[in-house]
Amino acid sequence: MMRRMRGILSWGGYLPHRRLDRRAIAGIAGKGGGGGTRTVASYDEDAVTLGVAAARLALRHAPAAPASLWFATTDPPYLDKTNATTVHAALRLDRETPAYDAVGSVRSAAGALRAALASDGPALVVAGDLRGGLPGGADEAAGGDGGSALLVGGADAGPVLAELCAVASATEEFTDRWRVPGEAASRLWEERFGETRYTALGVEAVKVALGRAGVAAAEVGALAVAGLHARASAAVAARSGVPAEHVVDRLEGTVGVTGAAHPGLLLASALEDAASAPAGRVIVLLVLSDGADAFVFRTTGALAAHHVADAVAAQAARGVSVDYGTYLAWRGMLPVEPPRRPEPARPSSSAAARNAAWKYGFTGSRGDDGVVRMPPSPLDATPALMADARGTIVTFTVDRLAYSPSPPVVFAVVDFDGGGRLPIELTDVAPDDVAIGGRVEPVFRRLFTADGIHNYFWKARPVRDGEG
Amino acid sequence: MGSHGIKDRVAIVGMGCTRFTEHWDKGVDELLLAATGEAFASAGVTKEQVDAYWLGTAQSGMSGLTLSRPLRLKDKPVTRVENYCATGSEALRQAAYAVASGAYDVAMAVGVEKVKDSGYQGLNAFPIPNDGTQRTLTAAAMFSMVAPAYGRKYGVSDTEMRTVLARIASKNHANGARNPRAQFRKEMSVERLCAMPAVAGGLSVFDCAGVADGAAAALVVRAEDAHRYTDDPLLIKALSFVAGDGSGLTDPSYDYTTFPEVAASARDAYAQAGIADPAGELAMAEVHDCFTPTELVLLEDLGLAERGTAWKGVLDGVYDLDGALPVNPDGGLKSFGHPVGASGLRMMFEAWLQLRGEAPGERRISTFGDRSLALTHNLGGYPGEMVSFVAILGTP
Numbered sequence: 001m002m003r004r005m006r007g008i009l010s011w012g013g014y015l016p017h018r019r020l021d022r023r024a025i026a027g028i029a030g031k032g033g034g035g036g037t038r039t040v041a042s043y044d045e046d047a048v049t050l051g052v053a054a055a056r057l058a059l060r061h062a063p064a065a066p067a068s069l070w071f072a073t074t075d076p077p078y079l080d081k082t083n084a085t086t087v088h089a090a091l092r093l094d095r096e097t098p099a100y101d102a103v104g105s106v107r108s109a110a111g112a113l114r115a116a117l118a119s120d121g122p123a124l125v126v127a128g129d130l131r132g133g134l135p136g137g138a139d140e141a142a143g144g145d146g147g148s149a150l151l152v153g154g155a156d157a158g159p160v161l162a163e164l165c166a167v168a169s170a171t172e173e174f175t176d177r178w179r180v181p182g183e184a185a186s187r188l189w190e191e192r193f194g195e196t197r198y199t200a201l202g203v204e205a206v207k208v209a210l211g212r213a214g215v216a217a218a219e220v221g222a223l224a225v226a227g228l229h230a231r232a233s234a235a236v237a238a239r240s241g242v243p244a245e246h247v248v249d250r251l252e253g254t255v256g257v258t259g260a261a262h263p264g265l266l267l268a269s270a271l272e273d274a275a276s277a278p279a280g281r282v283i284v285l286l287v288l289s290d291g292a293d294a295f296v297f298r299t300t301g302a303l304a305a306h307h308v309a310d311a312v313a314a315q316a317a318r319g320v321s322v323d324y325g326t327y328l329a330w331r332g333m334l335p336v337e338p339p340r341r342p343e344p345a346r347p348s349s350s351a352a353a354r355n356a357a358w359k360y361g362f363t364g365s366r367g368d369d370g371v372v373r374m375p376p377s378p379l380d381a382t383p384a385l386m387a388d389a390r391g392t393i394v395t396f397t398v399d400r401l402a403y404s405p406s407p408p409v410v411f412a413v414v415d416f417d418g419g420g421r422l423p424i425e426l427t428d429v430a431p432d433d434v435a436i437g438g439r440v441e442p443v444f445r446r447l448f449t450a451d452g453i454h455n456y457f458w459k460a461r462p463v464r465d466g467e468g
Numbered sequence: 469m470g471s472h473g474i475k476d477r478v479a480i481v482g483m484g485c486t487r488f489t490e491h492w493d494k495g496v497d498e499l500l501l502a503a504t505g506e507a508f509a510s511a512g513v514t515k516e517q518v519d520a521y522w523l524g525t526a527q528s529g530m531s532g533l534t535l536s537r538p539l540r541l542k543d544k545p546v547t548r549v550e551n552y553c554a555t556g557s558e559a560l561r562q563a564a565y566a567v568a569s570g571a572y573d574v575a576m577a578v579g580v581e582k583v584k585d586s587g588y589q590g591l592n593a594f595p596i597p598n599d600g601t602q603r604t605l606t607a608a609a610m611f612s613m614v615a616p617a618y619g620r621k622y623g624v625s626d627t628e629m630r631t632v633l634a635r636i637a638s639k640n641h642a643n644g645a646r647n648p649r650a651q652f653r654k655e656m657s658v659e660r661l662c663a664m665p666a667v668a669g670g671l672s673v674f675d676c677a678g679v680a681d682g683a684a685a686a687l688v689v690r691a692e693d694a695h696r697y698t699d700d701p702l703l704i705k706a707l708s709f710v711a712g713d714g715s716g717l718t719d720p721s722y723d724y725t726t727f728p729e730v731a732a733s734a735r736d737a738y739a740q741a742g743i744a745d746p747a748g749e750l751a752m753a754e755v756h757d758c759f760t761p762t763e764l765v766l767l768e769d770l771g772l773a774e775r776g777t778a779w780k781g782v783l784d785g786v787y788d789l790d791g792a793l794p795v796n797p798d799g800g801l802k803s804f805g806h807p808v809g810a811s812g813l814r815m816m817f818e819a820w821l822q823l824r825g826e827a828p829g830e831r832r833i834s835t836f837g838d839r840s841l842a843l844t845h846n847l848g849g850y851p852g853e854m855v856s857f858v859a860i861l862g863t864p
Contacts, residue, residue: 342592347600355599373718375601395617395724397669399609401590411605413613413724421720423603423610423852447600455600 006117006154007163007297009064012057013268013312014050014147015255016041017428017461018322022141028324029136038256040322041130041145043330043406044427044445044459047073048083050261051128052090052444054147056387057309058124059091062151063158066091067121069099070112072260075130076103077446077454079181086456087126089360090444092385106228107289109260113150114293117164122153129259131228132331133185142230144256148264159302162271162283164295168209170201171291177228184333186228195232198288202236205292206284213282213296217241221281222274224248224266227288228257236286248273254316263287267297269312274299310465318464320430330406341403346450362387362442362458364420372420384420386442390463391416393438398431405448414440414460428461439463471708473740474568479694479701480686480861482511485817487649488682488805496528496582497538503683503810504539504578511687511697515539518687519572521546524559524579525809527594535578550809552848553758554709555579556684557812557857561707564688573689579814580683581807590679591808608676610850611759612669617724618765622776630670632779633760634661637674637802639788640757644799646789646831651678651805675760680805684813686820700824702816705841705860706740708733716852729856730769730847737858738771743841746771747793751839752822754815756847757800767795770845770858794833797822812857815844819861 018040025033041050051071059065069091071084084099093099102108102115109127116123131143154160176194179186188194202225210217223242225233230252237247248270250257258265267285274281279301287293328334357363358375364384365376372384396412410426412434426434427445440460447455484506486499494502500523508515521544523535532546551558556579563575586592590606603610619629638658644650656674664672687697694701712729716722734746743749753772757763767778772793773786781787787795798804798818801811819842821827827836846857 340588341590342586342588344604345595345597348597351597351599355601359599359601371719394720395613397605397609397612398666399605399612399669400667401606401608402604404604409605409609411603411609415720419720421718421722423605423717425604447604457601 004154005160005163007152007160008150008271009122009153009158009160010058010062010151010306011264011268011271012054012149012309013265013315014054014057015039015312015315015319016045016050016145017319018042019319020324020327021321024324025136025141032136032138032141034141036253038141039144039146039319040327040330042428044447046077046446046454047075047128047130048077048086049128049444049446049456050145050147051126051149052087054128055087055091055124055126055149058149058151060309061307064122064153066093066124066151067097068116068119068123069093069097070102070116070123070125071099072102072109072112072125072127073129074105074259076101086360089356092361092363105289106260106262107287107291107293109263110287110289110293113263113295114167116152117167122151122157125150125152125264127261127264129261131257131259135328135333137185139186142252142257144258146255146258146261146265148261148268150264150267160300161303161306162297162299165215165298166209166212166296168205168212168294169291170205172197172201191231194229195235198227198229198232198292199235199239201292202232202286202288203239205294206240206286209284209294209296215282215296218243219282220246220284221277222246222248222270222283223286224270224284225250225286225288226262226266228259229288230257232288236288242284251316265312271303272308272311272313275303275306275308279303339403339407341401344403344448344450346453347455357383359457374420374422386416386420389416389418389420390439390441391460393434393436393440394421395436396434410434412440412460425459426461427459471736471740473706474564475705475740475742476703477568477691478564478688478704479691480704480816480820481689481694481697481701482507482513482687483685483817483820484510485649485684485814486682488651488678488680488807488814490584491681492584494681496534496580499580499582499681499683500535500538500578503580503685504576507576507685507687513574513687513697515541518574518576520544520563520566520575522559522562522575522577523548524550524555524577524812525581526550526552526555528580528582528809552855553756553808554812554846554848554855554857555809556814557844557846557859558709560686560813560816561709561857564704564707567688567690573693574687576685576687577813578683578685579810579812581809582681583679583807584681606668607850608668608671608759611762612671613724614761614765614851615670618761621723621725622779624779626670630662631658632764632782633675634658635782636757636760636763637661640796640800640802643789643797643831644803647799647804650799650803651680652799652803671759677758677801678803678805680807682805682807682810682814684810684817686813686816701864702820702823702861703864705862706737706858708736708740708858709855711855712853714853722852724851726765727769727847727851727854727856729854730766730845733856733858734770737860741860743860746843747773749839750793750841750843751835752794752797752819752833753843753845754796754798754800754818755845757796757802758806760802763795763800766845770843789831790834794835797831797833812844812846815846816859816861819844823861823863
C-alpha cells in the first residue's frame, strides 16, 4: 500500500515543577514508596493544563497549525463536557479545527495517535495525566504527572522529522486493572496474570509492526514501551529482540509513569535523543493497555535541525521537592483546614464564553494609542497575544489572607516584553524565591473549582528553561 | 465646563455617630435608628421635617427601603448610594447638592454597614457574576505593595519603613484610646507593632483598618437657614470626587508610590475652597488609613507633605494629636473601625466635634482655636484603580 509520507512534525513533553521523593512515603503511610522521585502536578494543574503546557511547547517551533486536535487522559476534569475544547481555546486554535476527547484508559492515547496519523492535515495529539493511588500503594509511587503533545502530519505541512513506517495492534479483552468512575485508585488483578497477557501481546504487536516496516528487531534504534504494568513493560522490552541498550528509559526513576501522557513523553524523549544521531534511526513506540499498539517511525534528515523548546531530559533534571503531606493535600487525600475566607463563586459560563479569548487564550488588546490592555478593552480593535510574551516582575506581594486552595497567594505586577502590564498570580514558586526583576512566563492553570466548574485562567511562573 | 463647588452654600446642622465595634446585638435597623436619632436630636428636627434622604451602604441593604422601613418614613424620597469605601461621603455629597440646588430645604445623609454578620474576618465583597479572571488578592496585599515601592523611591530602608508604618498605627491607636466611640481603645507601642507577624506583604493585621459595624448621619440645609437649627453649624467649603479609569493597574509607568485619583480630587477640593497651603491652613485632616502605607502616601497626595518627606514628618510627630497638623485625631479607620458605608460620615463627625470645640480636652487637636478648616478624605478601591473623595469643612 502506497501512501503519502506522514509522521512527526513537532513534539512537546511537559513535566510539572514538583518532585516527590518516594522515600518520604513509608514514614507517613507506613509502607510503600521506594527509591527515586516521581513528578507531582501543582494544586492548580490538572490533565487539561498539563496537556496545554505540552502542546504549547510542541507548537512553539511547529511548521504548521493543527487542523484537528485529540486530547487523551485517564483523569478527565469533566465528563459530558469535552475537555479538548479547553485545550483548543488555550491554544487559540482555529474555530474550524475540531477538538475531540479520547478519555478513560491509557489506550485512549494510542487510539488518538493512530487516528491522527490516519487523518488529513496536521493533527495535534495532546495527552495529560495525573497518576496516583491510595497512600502507600504501588500505583502512588509508580505513577507520575505530566503532559505530552505530538504534532503529526505530512510533508506538505512541513518537514517530517520521523516518518511513520508501520502500525500494528493486538486487542484482547481481559480485566487486569479497573477503576469505577469517581474512585481515587485503580484496582488490580494478580500481577502475574497481566504480565503474562501483556508480554505476549506486546511481543506480537512489535513483531507484526516490524514485519510490516521491513525492519529486523536488531535494527531498532529505540524501543519505547509505555504502559501501567511495569513488569510487563520490562518483560516485553527484554523479549522483543531489540538490543537492551536501545530500550528507551521509561523514566520510572525520575518521573514515574504518566498514564496517557507517557506514550507521547517517551516518544518525545526518544526523538530528542535521536536528534544528535544519524538520520534513519528506527524508533518503535509500544503502548500496553488492554492490548498492544506498536508504531514504527524512522527519523529523517530534518530532525537534527528541529528546535526543541524544552527537552524532557532537561525538565526531568530540574524540579524541586514537595513534601508528602502537601502532595496528599493537593490530591485530596488529606483534607486540610480550608482558609477561613468565603470560597470563590463559580465563574459565569456566559461571561466566560463571551471573554473566551482573554480567559482561555490570554489575548489582550492594543489600542490606537499603542497601549496594551489586559483584559482587552472593547474600545481597542487589535488583539494583543500575551500567552507567549515573557515579562519582568516590577513588584510583588505575598498574601496570607486571600482565599487559595494552597495558601499563601504570591502575586506580582508584571511588565511584559513588547508592552502590557498585569498584576498576576505567580505559581510554581516559593515566596522567598520571588524577586523584583525576576523573569516570568504565562502558564495556563486551574485556579479553583466551584459548583463543579473548573475555573481556568493564566498565572505566571519563573522562567526556568534557560531562554530568559 | 468646570468644577465650581458649593463653597459656603450648604451647612451641616446636626450629626450622629454610633460607636464602631462588633455590634453582635445590633442589626442594620438598630444602627440606623441610633445614628439618625442622634442627628435629629442634635439639630432639633423630626424625621418628618427632613425632605429627602440619601443612604450609603456598600452591601448591607439595597434601595432606599433599607432606611425608610426602619425609620417608618412616609412619602419621602430615599436613595441608596454606593461608591466602594467612599460610600458614606457620596451620600453626603448627594444630599448637599440637593439642598444647594433648591430642590429640598432639609436633607439627611446616612451611612451604615453591618459587616460582622458575614462569618468571616475582614471585608468580603459581594460577588458579581464574572468570567473568573478577576484578581483574588486582598486589599491588604494590594496596598502592601505601596510600602516597598515608596521605600525604594525615596531611600527608606525596610527597617525604617517598618518603624514609620508602626508609628502611624501607634498614633491612630493612641487617638482611638481616648475616643469612646472607637473600636480599639488600647494604645500600642511602636516596638510591639513592629514585632507583629506579616500577613500581606510586610503588613501585619495591625497595619489594617479595624473591621466594625456602625452608622453615622448628617443633616444639611442651605447655609442661610442654618441658624434655625444650630448656633454653630459647619459650612461645606468643598466636595470633590474622582473615579479613576483603572489604568494604573496596567500602566507600566505607575509606580505604586502615589494615588493619582487622590491628588486630582485634592486639587479640585482646594480650588473650590480657595486653599493655597493646606498644611498651613488646615486645622486637622481625617484621611482614609485603610492600611498604614495608605496614610503615608495620602499625606503627600493631599499636599500635607512634600513628596518623599511624609515619612520623616510621621517620625517627627507632625501628625500626632499635639503635632502641627493632627491627622486622624479620632483614631482613623485603623482604630475607630471601618464600617464601609459609614466611614466617610464618621470622618465628618470628627470634624464636627473638633472644629466646634465639642471634643473633650484630652483628645482636642493642637490647632483648635487657631485654625478653622478640616479635611476629610475617603477612598475606595486599590492602588491603580480607585475612587477618591475630599471634603473641606469649616466653621463660619
